[in-house]
């Protein structure tokens with residue numbers, strides 16, 4: 613395949629993407645191009661398909677129809693699922709969880725060299741957790757755990773970063789700190805897509821947005837997406853969602 617490298621290289625292209633589970637619909641016919649370096653929030657009502665779309669972009673769910681082209685590839689993509697999906701009972705320390713961010717580069721069994729130990733320490737410092745390196749993750753607060761996950765993600769050095777509700781159960785001070793970490797990734801030129809519910813936060817900190825309600829309602833600059841009319845439309849679709857509908861009610 614020939615890579616298209618115009619003035620504005622495209623890192624992520626969704627072409628008529630339909631996603632679902634067990635033949636039930638979750639996301640319908642999404643077509644969108646997300647340019648390299650975007651800082652985009654994905655918003656929409658409960659059950660709109662936001663997590664499903666992120667999973668598919670991460671390569672964890674195959675589209676039923678359509679195509680996702682992610683030029684970062686699996687190795688250049690970092691995906692943070694919702695915190696509820698993470699097992700925190702495992703007896704492992706903050707330092708060990710953060711160091712997992714290096715696995716793709718060095719493998720899980722190699723001992724860390726000096727430079728790698730420093731990179732882990734820097735990542736932990738970058739999220740304000742210096743001093744807690746040896747703590748088992750089962751003893752952390754929700755906000756501290758979220759910081760650990762951000763530090764691990766920072767070490768993955770991915771060009772596409774996917775965050776599913778990264779601020780659930782996190783106090784406002786930590787949210788602002790983690791938003792600053794995200795800003796740093798954006799300044800580095802990485803592409804960041806984050807599923808979020810707080811529209812004020814999105815308006816303040818995310819230049820682009822995607823509004824989803826099974827269908828794509830709108831995407832582009834945040835102020836053009838989060839209009840009263842489009843939010844009303846998304847809410848109406850959300851209220852009418854039929855969990856048992858057949859695969860696709862619209863002619864493909």
Ligand SMILES: Nc1ncnc2c1ncn2[C@@H]1O[C@H](COP(=O)(O)OP(=O)(O)OP(=O)(O)O)[C@@H](O)[C@H]1O
Pocket residue numbers: 633634637638656657658659660661662663664665855
């Ligand atoms: N593993 C699964 N198996 C079957 N159906 C699923 C699965 N995960 C999600 N769904 C269904 O897919 C639809 C979209 O769910 P999804 O979690 O993507 O929505 P969401 O927009 O992220 O919602 P929320 O804001 O509530 O997290 C819902 O109808 C949900 O019940």
